[in-house]
Amino acid sequence: MLAEADLEEEVRSVRAEISYLLPGPDINRRFVSAGVEVNTGSYGPFEVTVRDARAIKHHFTLDRQGFTLSDRPTAIRDFYDKDEVDRLYMDEVADHVRALTGASFVAPMGWMIRNSGDIAGYQKKQEGPYTHHGGVQPPAGEAHIDTEPSRADRQARAVYDKFRPGGPGYGRFIYSSFWRTFSPPPQDCPLALCDHRSVGDDEGVPNVLHVVDEIPTGDAMFAEMGDADLPAAAIFRYNPDHRWWYFSNMTRDEAILLKFHDSDHSVAWRVPHTAFWDTSFPDRQVRASIECRSVAYFE
Structure with a gap:
């Protein structure tokens, strides 16, 4: 039986570029609007090895690497049907996350579709201010985690109080993303x-x-905006020790669960992630995926 290190080295791998934060301004902000995401920070490509976890998918667990792939069929027929997704998918995701984590209560926090092709045809004018929920955006293109550690406890408490008023309280929480591709x-x-x-x-x-x-543009991007009270991601600088993985050829009946923040730091508690261009297969298809954030509570 192969040792863990040997097992991981035996798998297929690709050389690809991962975008990391470069030296630049101290104020890092991500502005999002319909179909557009703009960062104040500067990012640059670094060539890395991305190993294909497909052949050893059962090797990856939430508590060891911080992510896992499993078979999770869905009843959704059309992920571009916002009403259908709103009506059915949040409950599906909550059930899957509860089963995968063992948590007693899961609060879904909304969803987003990402498409690597031309998304202009998917953009619909919203009434009132733009809300970053249930729309179609391009893939996120830099190494990041969707919550920054100093904000995670506060965010988890706010979500719990909203979804579970008068609840018994919790000892541990896991903030995560349930990620599914639905393109071939x-x-x-x-x-x-x-x-x-x-x-x-x-x-x-x-x-x-x-x-x-x-x-905003120019100096307006760096004006005072009350950043301390707003959500923030964690973004990363290049580190040659980072070990990158992906699951090739995913189907719509599979899903990845990855941790943004686990309050139990004795196990894997967060996972940097990003989209990357994989040129290793012929006849590549546009990637369409749906991600749903949630917080799982251990009461």
């Missing part, structure tokens, strides 16, 4: 996941999220 394989821009064990606890800097009707 092989996808041209799959999701890369960084093994938690290769990431230092002190890595990452905040990137504050601003959901706006219009993207």
Whole structure:
């Protein structure tokens, strides 16, 4: 039986570019509007090895690497049908996350579709201010985690109080993403996941999220905006020790669960991730995927 290190080295791999944060301004912000995402930070490509976990998918667990792939069929017929997804998918995801984590209560926090092709035809004018929920965006193109550690406890408490008023309380929470591709394989821009064990606890800097009707420009991007009260992601600088993985040729009946933040730091507690362009397969297909965030509570 192969040792773990040998098992991981025997798998197929690809050389690809991962986008990391470069030296630049101290104020890092991510502005999002309909079909557009703009960062104030500068990012650059770094060539890395991305290993294909497909052949050893059962080797990956939430508590060891921080992510796992499993068979999770869905009743959704059309993921571009917002009403259908709103009506059915949140409950599906909550059930799957509860089963995968063993949590007693799961609060779904909304969903987003990402498409690596031309998304202009999917954009619909919203009434009132733009809301970053249930729309179609391009793939996220840099190494990041969707919540920054210093904000995670506060966010988890706010979500619990909203969804579970008068609840018994919780001892542990896991903030995660349930990620599914629904376009045929092989996808041209799959999701890369960084093994938690290769990431230092002190890595990452905040990137504050601003959901706006219009993207600001120039000096307006750096004006005072009350960042301390807003959600923020963690973004990462290049580290040659990072070990990147992906699951090639995913089907719509599979899903990845990856951790954004686990309050139990004795196990894998977060996973940097990003989209990347995989040129290793012929006849590549546009990647269409849906991600749903949730917080799982252990009461």
